[in-house]
Amino acid sequence: GHDVGYAFYINLVCTASITFFFYKELKEGFMGEKCSWSECKVLVKKMLGYSWPILVLGIAGILNQTADKILFPYIYEKGDAHAQLGIYGAASKIAMIMAMITQAFRYAYEPFVFGKAKDKDNRQTYASAMKYFVIFTLLAFLVVVGYLDVLRHIIGHDYWDGLKVVPIVMAAEIMMGVYFNLSFWYKLIDKTIWGAYFSGIGCAVLIAINIIFVPKYGYIACAWAGFAGYGTAMLLSYFVGQKKYPINYPVKEIMIYVVLALVLFVGMTEANKYFSTGIACLINTMLILIFAAYLVKKDFPLKSLPFVGKYFRK
Template identity: 25%
Template sequence: MLGVLRKYSSLSMEAKASLWYLFCNLVQKGISFIIIPLYTRLLTTSEYGTYTVFQSWRDLILIFATLNLSAGVFTRGLVKNEGSNDKYTAQMQGLSSAVAVLFFLIVLLFMDPFRRLTGFDEKLVITLFVYYVFNPSFLFWSVRQRVENKYKSMVAITLLASVLVPVVSLLMFFMTDIRANALIYGFLYVQIAVGMLFFVKQFVDGHAFFSKIVWLESLKFNIPLIPHYLSLIVLAQSDRLMIDHICGTSFAGIYSLTYNIGQIILIVIASINGSLVPWMYKKLKVREYHSIAVTSNMLCFLLGLMSAIVMLLAPEVVFIMGGSEYMPAKWCIPPVVMGTYYTFCYGLFSTVEFYIGKTSYVAIASFVGAALNIVLNLLFIPRFGFIAAAYTTEVCYMVFMFLHYFFMKKMTKERIFNIGGMSAICLVVFASSLVFTFLYDYDCVRWCVAALVSLLVLFKRSAFMNMVKGLKDR
């Protein structure tokens, strides 16, 4: 223990900050994941569907209501305006607020069509836009803490908000009769309250609201990225919205549980990428492509094994997370997990694209994936039901992966990855996902296969741990 503390003390400020940000992210996702079984048992499948469909609309509308100004453009501006970050933050906060208010005024003109489209009542629409005004203030503050490596207060407040959301939501659930809306308003009220504090603080510290130069530069940078941001949201959220309209809210709730289970793999991917992306940038700079190829294949193999375990135990995981009402979701687990697996693979290729700097290709890939997802959903959900959405999404992420590989090859002729080995691993994982579906009616066989895969992970654990450790050390 003392050795661990000494090693931690010897880390640089940047390394400590990265470690704490990773811990914060894992705890946040862990809290969200742990609370799901409670929500699914308190709510009917239809009510849980209402809650998850709201989340999809919230994220989709956010792109237009805030222009995602707290994303890359703000980080870029902080570096560019170093020394006057208080003023710059206040000016960006002013722009974000103005955009949210302007979009709200537009929505007011078309309130009835907007309410019919989303299913929101007037009170929820107003509360949602109050959230869009104030929540970006917290996001601006969080990004600034990361850039300035001030991790202590950022981690503490982020985790406090993560705990308060389910606490307030559950208190409202038991003390009112608004059911699913208790979870919705619980989230919104906590985020608005936290955002208000930073909204006031940052305007007081910055003594600014408007800057023609800052506003125009930010709009010029971010507006062309809206199709990219929107495409990513559509690819991730359109399934639930379309299932809600075509099959009903109850099926949207069942399908949403599937995606929440897919978070198991996403948490692992996020943890790996925290170290992998900086490591890859360093290797790309010195042209050590062999190291990238070997490490990438090993990570694809590791995630393939973990994905296999989740797919094999899908019936048990669905029952634990949702109960018997949600058991049809087990048929969606293999394609959803495969889609998540492909996100890691295309992330390897897109890292090279971002390193080279031609991000226009990223936007094209995002748009094609999102458009294809909508078309396939319109064709197959009415015919085959909500389970079809899982397979259309898997196909879209597979296309996404191929497009990123194709664009990467257009940017560079270097052999950065061992594509033959990576393709073989992907094919084996994909074939396994098809076989595992047929094993859901043969529990003993399925459990034996899951045990064998788990033993393989344990047998290889030292090699995997050393590899991940190497990403952090090099």
């Protein structure tokens, strides 16, 4: 058989190839007249001081996503651990819709943040970005939950028992996205060590909850462990960030959307439980429209849209 290690060698080659394309910049920066040897040493030291905590942060982030699956077979004792883990993994695939949204946002938002770093109104921009990120991820959350009876056909019928973890995993992904939004304060002030602290503590919370509760509650504890881990990192980053790099986030407005989404989520859960798929989808569509209507009224007036906005102006 093929050695799985080849995947790592291929990744190494790909990364080295990407680095090669920066040969000109590296040559000018470290061997050209623009940077003396002593200056280069200072620059390298500064770069490593900035980047190594981000490496730790990244490792902790990967552990947050994979630790439960690694630990589960060793700590679950009530039945076939691998079968239960398969159910959990299959159900989590539906929740990955939120992970894709968050990842797309990250790729677009990070260059934007550093580009705005020197602007006078940058903090207000970050606050607005946070608000709209939460709003639209909550909308995506409601859409997935509302049509879960349809989306469940993505996975096999044997895995439907695990669908109860989908809202929990999606909520955890939203908090991970919020944590990512909050993370820029320590990057902008070159104090990335805080990111390592927050991610490490969040990872420790996740692992502890898995070890304590998985033997009794199974994979549902894995989902709640991720929720608690990301939630811990998010709250720590927010409260410390408000002291180190204050940003006036519209917390009250965001919480109104969160509470509204929770109320609608409860309604959707009940509809999915007591009605047929067709009727439940109809009810859930109306609930989604309630959220959308509130969004349009408060923060996204139709008259502001390009092209079609003129039809809504008085």
